[in-house]
Amino acid sequence: MxxxxxxxxxxxxxxxxxxxxxxxxxxxxxxxxxxxxxxxxxxxxxxxxxxxxxNLHVPAFALYLLQFESLHTNFRLTYHIDSENNDLQPVDELLVKRCDQMMEKIEMLTDEMALYELNVRLYDLSFKEIQLEFTVKDCLQEIQSKNENQEIAIYKEGNDLKCTVSVICE
Missing domain, CATH: 1.10.287 (Helix Hairpins)
Structure with missing residues (x-):
């Protein structure tokens, strides 16, 4: 850097x-x-x-989250790490790539002039698989159920917009 x-x-x-x-x-x-x-x-x-x-040993992903609000000025970020895996180094760049992809989709579905609360959660699905979950609180935009990228799921849960992706850790 x-x-x-x-x-x-x-x-x-x-x-x-x-x-x-x-x-x-x-x-x-x-x-x-x-x-x-x-x-x-x-x-x-x-x-x-x-x-x-x-402590996850993912410097690129950590930097992504730590500088997030300076890159996405209309989002206020909180994040939660619920993973027992303490070495995700092999998927560090992939995590950043998936975050970028999810934010690209979220930004297409939100108003750039509105301020949103975004919660990011990383958690274990299994010993070798983690999940990234982005939740935009009180996002009133309607979304189409069409998902061209099958790896990333986008859906509404009440007033919240959710975007999730799984990452295999190898």
Whole structure:
């Protein structure tokens, strides 16, 4: 990764960290300890997910998620890692490719002027297979059931848009 890109990523990461700390500081200065604890717990859960992501040994995928909001400005990302597999290095680039494919489809189905909450979940289907699941919360767009790419499933679940793909780990 080029030095300028590293600095840009660190700048973005620091900006997010400062936002969290400023909110906590604001609640602390108002004496709202219940809100301070709530925000601290939320931030600690975020850092725990980040630890699980980094421990998967998928640097390209980790960077994709860590810089996601700077690439997709109308999405606010949360992610959850529910995999016991601690070495997905062989499928690192494939994970990024599948993420790009899913985001391409999601962006075609969403309004670029609207702000969306996107949840990404990576979990085990079996010992050698993982699932990537993208959920766009409260996406009111209608979708066609036609899927030209059989590897990626796109469907509605209530008001949410879901996009999933399985990846074989070998």
């Amino acid at each position: 080029e030095e300028e890109k590293v600095i840009q990523l660190l700048r973005h990461y620091r900006h997010n960290l400062m936002n969290h700390l400023q909110i906590i500081h604001g609640y602390a200065s108002m004496g709202k300890t219940d809100k301070v604890m709530q925000k601290l717990n939320h931030f600690m859960a975020y850092l725990e997910e980040e630890r699980k992501l980094v």
